[in-house]
Amino acid sequence: MSGLTTSLPRAAWLVLARDMRLAFRRWEQVTHPVVFFLMIASLFPLALSPEPSQLRNIAACVVWVGALLSSLLALESLYRADQDDGTLEQLTLSGQPLAVLLFAKTLAHWLLSGIPLVVAAPFVAISMGATGEAFGVLMTSVALGTGVLSFIGSVGAALTLGSRRGSVLLSLLVLPLALPVLIFGARATDLAMRGEPAAGPLWLLAALLILTVTLAPWASAAAVRISLE
Amino acid sequence: MATWTWFHKLSSPPHFYRIAGKMIPWYAIPAALLIVAGIYGGLVTAPADYQQGEAFRIIYVHAPAAWLSLMCYMTMAIAAAVGLIWRIKLAHALAAASAPIGASFALLCLVTGSLWGRPMWGTWWEWDGRLTSQLILFFLYLGYMALRSAYDDLTRADRASAVLAIVGVVNVPIIHFSVYWWNSLHQGSTVIRKGGPAMPPSMLIPLLMCFAGFTLLYAALACVRVRAEVLHRERNASWLKELGQG
Numbered sequence: 142m143s144g145l146t147t148s149l150p151r152a153a154w155l156v157l158a159r160d161m162r163l164a165f166r167r168w169e170q171v172t173h174p175v176v177f178f179l180m181i182a183s184l185f186p187l188a189l190s191p192e193p194s195q196l197r198n199i200a201a202c203v204v205w206v207g208a209l210l211s212s213l214l215a216l217e218s219l220y221r222a223d224q225d226d227g228t229l230e231q232l233t234l235s236g237q238p239l240a241v242l243l244f245a246k247t248l249a250h251w252l253l254s255g256i257p258l259v260v261a262a263p264f265v266a267i268s269m270g271a272t273g274e275a276f277g278v279l280m281t282s283v284a285l286g287t288g289v290l291s292f293i294g295s296v297g298a299a300l301t302l303g304s305r306r307g308s309v310l311l312s313l314l315v316l317p318l319a320l321p322v323l324i325f326g327a328r329a330t331d332l333a334m335r336g337e338p339a340a341g342p343l344w345l346l347a348a349l350l351i352l353t354v355t356l357a358p359w360a361s362a363a364a365v366r367i368s369l370e
Numbered sequence: 371m372a373t374w375t376w377f378h379k380l381s382s383p384p385h386f387y388r389i390a391g392k393m394i395p396w397y398a399i400p401a402a403l404l405i406v407a408g409i410y411g412g413l414v415t416a417p418a419d420y421q422q423g424e425a426f427r428i429i430y431v432h433a434p435a436a437w438l439s440l441m442c443y444m445t446m447a448i449a450a451a452v453g454l455i456w457r458i459k460l461a462h463a464l465a466a467a468s469a470p471i472g473a474s475f476a477l478l479c480l481v482t483g484s485l486w487g488r489p490m491w492g493t494w495w496e497w498d499g500r501l502t503s504q505l506i507l508f509f510l511y512l513g514y515m516a517l518r519s520a521y522d523d524l525t526r527a528d529r530a531s532a533v534l535a536i537v538g539v540v541n542v543p544i545i546h547f548s549v550y551w552w553n554s555l556h557q558g559s560t561v562i563r564k565g566g567p568a569m570p571p572s573m574l575i576p577l578l579m580c581f582a583g584f585t586l587l588y589a590a591l592a593c594v595r596v597r598a599e600v601l602h603r604e605r606n607a608s609w610l611k612e613l614g615q616g
Contacts, residue, residue, distance in 0.1 A: 304520035317509040321548035367529040
C-alpha cells in the first residue's frame with residue numbers, strides 16, 4: 142500500500158474532470174434534459190391558449206416547473222453508470238472522504254445539467270412573452286435553484302441506487318423536498334417580470350443552496366455506503 | 371451507567387415485545403376515554419363559535435390529527451437516527467411502524483381540513499399555506515414508505531429510509547415556512563399564542579382532551595405495530611418459538 146498519494150483537492154478535481162470528460166463524450170446525456178425542458182415549455186401554450194396575456198401570467202411557472210422536471214430527469218444519470226461499472230465502489234474504497242468526492246460529482250452534474258437550463262431559460266421566457274429586463278433575475282434564480290436541486294437530488298439518487306425501481310421512486314423522494322426551490326425560484330422570476338425587486342427570494346434561494354451544499358454531500362455519502370453494502 | 375442499562379434492555383426485542391404488550395391497554399383505555407370525553411365535550415357541551423357557527427367543531431379532530439402527523443414524523447426521524455447511529459434494530463422498527471400511522475393522521479387532517487373548508491371558504495380545497503404544507507408532509511410520508519418498500523433486504527431498507535427521514539426532518543421546517551410565506555389565508559393558531567389561548571375554557575378543555583387522547587392513541591397503535599414488526603423481523607428467532615410453545 143502506498144497510502145494516500147493524491148491530495149484531497151486533487152482527488153476531487155480528478156472526479157470532476159472525469160465526469161465532465163465522460164459527459165462530453167456522451168453528449169446526449171447533456172442535451173436530452175434541455176430538449177425535455179423545451180418540450181415541457183411548449184406543452185403549456187398548446188394546453189392553455191396562445192393568448193400572450195395569459196402566457197405572460199404563467200411564464201415563471203412554466204420555466205420553473207420545466208426546470209424542476211428536467212433536472213429530475215437528469216438525476217438518473219448521476220450515479221447509475223458509475224454503480225454499474227464499479228467506479229462508485231472504487232471511490233468509496235479510495236480512502237478519501239467520500240462526501241467530498243460526491244460533492245465533486247454533484248458539482249459536475251450541476252455544471253452539466255443546470256447550466257444548460259440557465260442558458261435555455263431565457264428562450265422559454267421569451268416564448269412566453271417575457272421581456273428582457275427580467276433575464277438577470279431569471280438566470281440567477283435558475284442557476285441557484287438547479288444547484289439546490291442537484292444536491293438534494295444526489296441524496297435521492299444515492300438512496301434509490303440499491304432499490305428495484307429507480308426513476309419513479311426517485312421523483313417521489315425528491316419532489317417534496319424540492320418544493321421550497323420551486324416556490325422561491327418562481328416567486329423571484331415572477332416578481333422580476335412584474336418589474337418589482339426580487340432580491341428577497343433570491344437571497345433565500347442562495348441560503349438554501351449554501352445549506353444543501355453543506356449538508357447534502359454527507360447524506361449522499363451515507364446513502365451510497367448503504368446502497369453498496 | 372444505570373441509566374443506560376434500561377435502555378439496552380428495552381432495545382432487546384423479546385423484552386420490548388413483552389413490555390409493549392403489557393403497555394397497550396394502559397395507553398388504549400385512557401385514549402378511548404379521553405377521545406370520547408373530548409369529542410362529547412366538543413360536539414355537545416362546547417358553545418358554537420360566534421363567527422364559524424357549528425362548523426368549527428371539526429377542529430376537535432382536525433387539530434389533533436395535524437399535531438400527530440408532525441409528531442409522528444419527528445418520532446420517526448429520531449428513531450431512524452438512533453437506529454442508524456447505534457445500530458439498534460428496534461429503533462428502525464419503531465420508525466417503520468410510525469410512518470403509516472403518521473401518514474394516516476396526515477390524511478385525516480387533510481380530509482377534515484377539506485370538509486372544514488367547504489362551509490368556511492366555499493370550496494373543498496383552498497391552496498392555503500398550512501393545508502398545503504400538510505399535503506407535502508403527506509407526500510414525504512409516501513416517499514418514505516415507497517423507499518422502504520423498494521428494498522427487499524430489511525437492513526438496507528431500514529438504513530436507506532433512515533437517511534431519508536433525517537433529510538426530510540431537516541427539510542420539514544424549511545418547507546413549512548416557504549409554503550407559509552408563499553400564501554396564507556389560514557386562521558392563526560388559536561391554542562398556542564401570546565397572552566394565553568384565544569378560546570374559552572369550555573371549548574379549550576375538550577380540545578386538550580382530544581390532543582391527549584390522540585397522542586395516547588398513537589402510543590397504543592405504535593406498540594401494536596412495533597410488536598408486529600418485531601414478530602416479522604424475529605420470525606426465525608428461538609425466543610419466539612419458546613413463546614409460541616409456552
